[in-house]
Amino acid sequence: MLLEVKDINTYYGNIHALKDVSLHVDNGEIVAVIGANGAGKTTLLNTISGVLHSRTGEIVFEGRPITKLSPDKVVHLGISQVPERRQVFSTLDVLDNLLLGAYLRHGREPKEEIQKDMDFVFEIFPILKDRQKQMGGTLSGGEQQMLALGRGLMAKPQLLLLDEPSLGLAPLLVREIFRVAGELREHGTTILLVEQNARAALRLADRGYVMETGNVVLEDTSKELLGDERVQEAYLGGSGS
Numbered sequence: 001m002l003l004e005v006k007d008i009n010t011y012y013g014n015i016h017a018l019k020d021v022s023l024h025v026d027n028g029e030i031v032a033v034i035g036a037n038g039a040g041k042t043t044l045l046n047t048i049s050g051v052l053h054s055r056t057g058e059i060v061f062e063g064r065p066i067t068k069l070s071p072d073k074v075v076h077l078g079i080s081q082v083p084e085r086r087q088v089f090s091t092l093d094v095l096d097n098l099l100l101g102a103y104l105r106h107g108r109e110p111k112e113e114i115q116k117d118m119d120f121v122f123e124i125f126p127i128l129k130d131r132q133k134q135m136g137g138t139l140s141g142g143e144q145q146m147l148a149l150g151r152g153l154m155a156k157p158q159l160l161l162l163d164e165p166s167l168g169l170a171p172l173l174v175r176e177i178f179r180v181a182g183e184l185r186e187h188g189t190t191i192l193l194v195e196q197n198a199r200a201a202l203r204l205a206d207r208g209y210v211m212e213t214g215n216v217v218l219e220d221t222s223k224e225l226l227g228d229e230r231v232q233e234a235y236l237g238g239s240g241s
Contacts, residue, residue, distance in 0.1 A: 001024050001025075001026055001027075002025050002026055002027045002029075002061065002062060002158065002159060002190055003024060003025040003048070003059070003060070003061050003079075003159055003190075003192070004023075004024045004058075004059070004060045005021060005022055005023045005024070005044075005048065005057070005058075005059050006022050006057055006058045006059070006060070007020045007021070007022055007056070007057040007058070008020075008021050008022075008047060008054040008056070008057030008058070008059065008067075009021075009054055009055050009056045009057055010040075010043055010044075010047045010052055010053075010054045010055065011055055012043075016214060017040050017043045017214050018040050018043055018044060018047065018054065018214050019213075019214040019215050020057070020215070021040070021044060021057075021211075021214070021215070021216055022216065023209050023216060023219070025159065025190060025192050026190075027190055028185065028188070028190055029185075029190055029191075029205075029206045029207065030181065030182075030185055030190075030191045030193060030204055030205045030206055031191070031192050031193065031205055031206065031207050031208065031209070032193045032194075032195060032198075032201035032202055032204070032205035032207070032208040032209070032222065033192070033193065033194045033195070033208070033209045033210075033211060034195060034196070034198040034201055034202070034208060034209070034210055034211070034231075034235055035196075035210055035211035035212055035235075036196075036212070036234075036235075037196070038213070039211040039212055039213060039214070040211050040213070040214040040215075041163075041164075041194040041211055042084055042163055042164075042194060043214075044194070044211070045081055045161045045163050045192070045194055046081075047059070048074075048079065048081075048161060048192070049071055049074050049075075049079060049081040049161060050066070050069050050070050050071040050073065050074040051071055051081075053067070053068060054067060061074075061077060061078070061079060061159070062077070062078070062158075064077070066079075072104065075104055075155050075157075076104050078156075078157050078158035078159060079157055079158070079159045079161065080101075080152040080153070080155040080157035080159075080160055080161065081152065081160075081161040081163065082148050082149050082151075082152040082160065082161065082162050082163060082165065083148070083163050084163040084164045084167060084194075085164075085167065085168075087148065088136035088137070088139070088144050088147050088148055088151070089136050090135065090136050090137025090138075091135060091136075091137065092135070092136055093132065093133050093134060093135055093136065094128055094131050094132050094133070094134055094136060094139070094147055095132045095133065097136050097147055097150075097151055098118060098121060098128070098147070098150055098151055098154050099114075099118075099154070100151065100154075101150070101151035101152060101153070101154030101155050102114050102117070102118075102154040102155060102156070104155065105154075105155070105156065114154070117153065117154055117156055118154065120153070120187075121150040121153055121154065124150075124180050124183060124184075125146040125147075125149075125150055125180070127143055127146065128143070128146055128147060128150055131143065141168050141169060141173075142169050142170065142173035142176075142177075145165060145169060145173070145177060146177070146180075149162075149165065149177070149180065153184070153189075157189065158189070158190060159189075159190045159191075159192065160184065160189050160190070160191045160192070161191075161192050161194075162181065162191060162192070162193045162194065162195075163194045164194060164195060164196060165177050165178075165181070165193070165195065166178070166195060166196075166197045166200065167196070174197065174200060178200055178203075178204050181193065181204060182204060193205060198231070198235035198236055199226075199235075199236050202222040202225055202226050203222070203226070204222075205222045206221070206222060207219070207220070207221050207222060208220065208221075208222050208225045210225070210231060210235075218230070218231065
């Protein structure tokens with residue numbers, strides 16, 4: 001087991017955002033977390049990555065407790081988060097945005113290793129290679145999502161946390177982002193995917209969790225969740241779709 005989240009409770013002040021949430025991710029999996037706005041999906045990712053800290057419960061990565069670690073230490077251990085709404089550095093060019101993703105690796109790894117991963121990012125997102133000197137803020141929404149994903153990959157993660165990668169994108173770009181996610185798994189990257197586009201997420205993922213108001217209410221294989229009447233009615237537009 002790569003990641004285990006055990007009974008975590010996370011608060012925003014007095015607001016109880018995550019309530020005894022448990023899940024696990026095995027090596028080589030894509031695991032989807034679906035649910036409506038306000039269900040706690042982003043809070044879950046932020047708690048795993050150390051941006052937020054749970055009051056109770058435990059998060060274990062590769063057998064090591066990481067519950068109280070800072071975000072930079074979590075990244076150093078091999079977990080990288082691609083945040084919701086992309087959050088690229090608008091006044092830096094594409095190349096510098098990508099290099100910032102590898103900031104913890106500089107001085108610790110040969111430059112050739114970092115360049116190798118840069119070349120891989122340019123291979124899966126050729127448009128970024130063409131736009132290396134363009135400011136991040138001038139890219140289209142789809143290109144910014146590719147840049148954010150590429151920046152996350154530059155940390156060389158074992159586990160990639162993707163937060164709403166399809167948000168605001170045209171259907172063609174959504175298909176491209178999900179295609180790349182599937183390709184990343186083939187290259188050995190494990191993915192925990194938070195996504196409102198439940199159908200696309202479950203078609204890509206091996207397993208899934210359904211969250212409602214801070215709770216995990218369903219857990220199963222993606223195939224079973226796609227066929228579940230409750231999931232169809234709430235998230236897939238009804239059983240007849």
